[in-house]
Amino acid sequence: xxxxxxxxxxxxxxxxxxxxxxxxxxxxxxxxxxxxxxxxxxxxxxxxxxxxxxxxxxxxxxxxxxxxxxxxxxxxxxxxxxxxxxxxxxxxxxxxxxxxxxxxxxxxxxxxxxxxxxxxxxxxxxxxxxxxxxxxxxxxxxxxxxxxxxxxxxxxxxxxxxxxxxxxxxxxxxxxxxxxxxxxxxxxxxxxxxxxxxxxxxxxxxxxxxxxxxxxxxxxxxxxxxxxxxxxxxxxxxxxxxxxxxxxxxxxxxxxxxxxxxxxxxxxxxxxxxxxxx
Amino acid sequence: xxxxxxxxxxxxxxxxxxxxxxxxxxxxxxxxxxxxxxxxxxxxxxxxxxxxxxxxxxxxxxxxxxxxxxxxxxxxxxxxxxxxxxxxxxxxxxxxxxxxxxxxxxxxxxxxxxxxxxxxxxxxxxxxxxxxxxxxxxxxxxxxxxxxxxxxxxxxxxxxxxxxxxxxxxxxxxxxxxxxxxxxxxxxxxxxxxxxxxxxxxxxxxxxxxxxxxxxxxxxxxxxxxxxxxxxxxxxxxxxxxxxxxxxxxxxxxxxxxxxxxxxxxxxxxxxxxxxxxxxxxxxxxxxxxxxxxxxxxxxxxxxxxxxxxxxxxxxxxxxxxxxxxxxxxxxxxxxxxxxxxxxxxxxxxxxxxxxxxxxxxxxxxxxxxxxxxxxxx
Numbered sequence: 001x002x003x004x005x006x007x008x009x010x011x012x013x014x015x016x017x018x019x020x021x022x023x024x025x026x027x028x029x030x031x032x033x034x035x036x037x038x039x040x041x042x043x044x045x046x047x048x049x050x051x052x053x054x055x056x057x058x059x060x061x062x063x064x065x066x067x068x069x070x071x072x073x074x075x076x077x078x079x080x081x082x083x084x085x086x087x088x089x090x091x092x093x094x095x096x097x098x099x100x101x102x103x104x105x106x107x108x109x110x111x112x113x114x115x116x117x118x119x120x121x122x123x124x125x126x127x128x129x130x131x132x133x134x135x136x137x138x139x140x141x142x143x144x145x146x147x148x149x150x151x152x153x154x155x156x157x158x159x160x161x162x163x164x165x166x167x168x169x170x171x172x173x174x175x176x177x178x179x180x181x182x183x184x185x186x187x188x189x190x191x192x193x194x195x196x197x198x199x200x201x202x203x204x205x206x207x208x209x210x211x212x213x214x215x216x217x218x219x220x221x222x223x224x225x226x227x228x229x230x231x232x233x234x235x236x237x238x239x240x241x242x243x244x245x246x247x248x249x250x251x252x253x254x255x256x257x258x259x260x261x262x263x264x265x266x267x268x269x270x271x272x273x274x275x276x277x278x
Numbered sequence: 279x280x281x282x283x284x285x286x287x288x289x290x291x292x293x294x295x296x297x298x299x300x301x302x303x304x305x306x307x308x309x310x311x312x313x314x315x316x317x318x319x320x321x322x323x324x325x326x327x328x329x330x331x332x333x334x335x336x337x338x339x340x341x342x343x344x345x346x347x348x349x350x351x352x353x354x355x356x357x358x359x360x361x362x363x364x365x366x367x368x369x370x371x372x373x374x375x376x377x378x379x380x381x382x383x384x385x386x387x388x389x390x391x392x393x394x395x396x397x398x399x400x401x402x403x404x405x406x407x408x409x410x411x412x413x414x415x416x417x418x419x420x421x422x423x424x425x426x427x428x429x430x431x432x433x434x435x436x437x438x439x440x441x442x443x444x445x446x447x448x449x450x451x452x453x454x455x456x457x458x459x460x461x462x463x464x465x466x467x468x469x470x471x472x473x474x475x476x477x478x479x480x481x482x483x484x485x486x487x488x489x490x491x492x493x494x495x496x497x498x499x500x501x502x503x504x505x506x507x508x509x510x511x512x513x514x515x516x517x518x519x520x521x522x523x524x525x526x527x528x529x530x531x532x533x534x535x536x537x538x539x540x541x542x543x544x545x546x547x548x549x550x551x552x553x554x555x556x557x558x559x560x561x562x563x564x565x566x567x568x569x570x571x572x573x574x575x576x577x578x579x580x581x582x583x584x585x586x587x588x589x590x591x592x593x594x595x596x597x598x599x600x601x602x603x604x605x606x607x608x609x610x611x612x613x614x615x616x617x618x619x620x621x622x623x624x625x626x627x628x629x630x631x632x633x634x635x636x637x638x639x640x641x642x643x644x645x646x647x648x649x650x651x652x653x654x655x656x
Contacts, residue, residue: 064544087550094548099540100397101595106303114538115550124304140303159541163549 012075013173014040016061016207020069022231023053023060030056031067032231038224040167040174040207043198045218045239047211048228049252054211055095057228058180061209062092074173087115090176090207091160095184097152099144105131105155106140112162126165130158135193149185157182157194167206176207184213195221215256215269219243227251243269309599312592316606320379323610327375327617328367332624335363344368374510377518378616379609381507381575384522384567386608387529389582390589390600394536395560396458396469399590399645402582403568406454406473407480408447409579412565412572414480414487415446420498421487436517444521444569450476451565455557505578505631507616514574521570525563526605532560533597540595578631580638581608587645 011017016038023031031053038044046054060067063078063086071078074089081089091112099108109127131139134154144152157179164175177198183191191214199221202208212218218225218239225242227234229251235242245258248269255272329337340363343356347368355364385403392401392408403409419442423431431438453476458469488499535556538546547553571578585608586600593599612630615637619630 059544062548064547083547083552084550087548092545092548094542094545096542096544098542100542101394101399101540101590103540103595104303104305107305107594107596108541111538111541111549114534142303 009075010039011072014207015072015075016176016209017070017072018061021057021060021071022068023056023065025056025065030231031060033069034226034228034231034233035069036224036226036233036236038207038209040176041202041205042223043202043208043210043221044224044226045210045212045222046226046228047213047215047218047251048234052228053231054228055180058178058209058211062086062090062178073176084115087163089164089173090178091163093153093157093160093177093179093182095180097149097156102143102145104140105136105142105144105147108144108155109158109162112159115163121165123162126162127158130161130165131155133161133197134158135190150187150190153182153185154190154194157197164206167201167204174205174207176209177201179208179210181211181213183217191217192220215243215248219267219269243267245269245272305594305596306599309593309596309603312589313599313603313606316603316610320606320610320613323613324375324379327378327613328371330617330621331366331371332621333362333366335367337367340364340367344372369511373512373515374507374616375613377510377515377574378507378613380515380519380522381571381578382581382608382610382612383526383605384571384608385578385581385612386585386604387526387601388564388567388571390586390597390604391529391532391536391560392564392582393586394532394539394597395557395564397539397542399587400583400642401469402580403447403451403564404577404579404582406469407475407477408450408454408473408565408568409572409577410477410480410484411450412443412447412569413577414484415442415444415569416573417484417487417499418442418446421491421495436513437520440517440521440570440573442569443573444566446480447569447572448562448565450480451561455561504629505576505634506619506627506629507575508620508627508629510574518570518574521566525567525570528559529563529601530598532556532563533601536560536597536601537595576629576631578612578634580634580642581612583645584638584641585611587641 018037019035021031021034022029034053034057036044046057048054056065059065061071061073061078063081063083067079073081073086076085078086106127109130110123112130113121113123128137128140131137134157136151136154136158139147139151139155144155147155160177164177166175168174179198182198183194186194195217198208198210202223210222212222222239224237225239226236227242227247234251235247243258245256249256249272256269257272258267258269260267325337325341329335340359343359344367347353347356355361389402392403392406393399395401403412416439419427419431419439423438427438434441454469454472457472484499488496491499535546535551535553538549538551539553539556541549543553546556586604589600589603589607593603612634615633616630619628619633622628
């Protein structure tokens, strides 16, 4: 019956529309002019050198920073949504994962339920399921501060997941995950595991926007790519159009080349003048 | 069978099922039990404190008659109780015990809220200078209430002193927050340093007042320095109780937000908390409760640090339990300390601030040593 209420307007259901956005930090203009759009069901990666404005742009999209221009999530201007309404629409994984008091893992993950109405789900099993998804079975009672950086990051991701558990909820627009460098503190197995999780979330109809440093993970998991440079959107489009040696070399001011196996599969980005030792 | 029981409990208490599904990592049952236990302990300590003193009274016989007398507002001395015992308990010990309970609860809860707000276990109204600001507000009225400020005094009556202390505490807290917070990030180092500076400044201003005070005012002023519940009476209780009770009633509404704030200000916003509103409400409550406490009992230190910290070690940092448990433990500890203060050198009295400082300061150092390197204090 809830399906009847579903609007057919894609802008209200599945789109993130960014047009002419600029963001200041104090008096300094960090993001100057960026426009792009993302659609639920795809993974959008934001790449670019350090200081190009990726995280600042993310802060504007998640309602933390004031911005010029327009950021529309599910058809609504982000600056007009109160924190509760935003929390209903999207979860955010921040770069910094320090917490101030010794909560245990269950308590941290349960904070993801904070904006939920109490009757919605059986929370205990949901917490355990989320921990299983990020590969942390049996960590329920562990004190957060005692965990390694990578484990803390995965606990935070589990918290974000319980906040927006269903990629496409029964009674509303698609959910979004905003991830700020979700895998930079993880080992290679967990990098792939977490990116696969984001990939699955998108494949189930949710939206994923992620800031990435690792170009090869971007090649492996992103559908669309936004390349930032000096506060501008340098390029935006499908991964295979944007991720070219030429464009990436320009973006990072560093000669890069793309290699692939003999069938043209599994492309890799590596520095142009780099030889591994024999 | 077990399922049926679980289902029935869910139906009976829809909000408590949060805890039902967890096996590991669930500290809620412990926290709930500890809070109830502390509530009972507080009552016990209150009754014990009524009984203890230079004059022995049959407190258990008196309790039923006391509750009748309090509820009916009948000021006569009931039959079967010696008038001396009745007066000792009703006019001397009971207001003092109740004031001790309110002040202890206010100090401990203020500490817990401030630590949650500043995201640091060492934040406390006494340490960051809020108590000093409140003390200055109170001193202003003690010294100038009869002269320059007498119109305000007539207007506000017994509430003038607590309100002045409240204003002093509020102004210091707001200043601290403005100084310590840049771009939404509160630097605890800046905060503590600013607290020391503001404490020194308000201390100097209080010193100026001491300089112009007469002998009677000096005696009154002296007790801010040390903190004491001596001289408690029903009037003092009536002047502080409304502000402190209002704070204790409202503070549970901060619990959810303070829990979210453990993740940091940005993440608290991400999960749906209006962070600025939470900060404003917290500051108002801390300033109010601290101001009212300082107005009636002076500077009683360390309750606000020791109590929440002890509780976090046992029941965890969940503010839904930490705040009420702090109120109870703070009340019980302060009444116990006060009972000690008025019996240890009887018939004379020690200021209670001396006792809490003797117990609390080493504890504070112990926290510092224990936590050094474990959680950054930057």
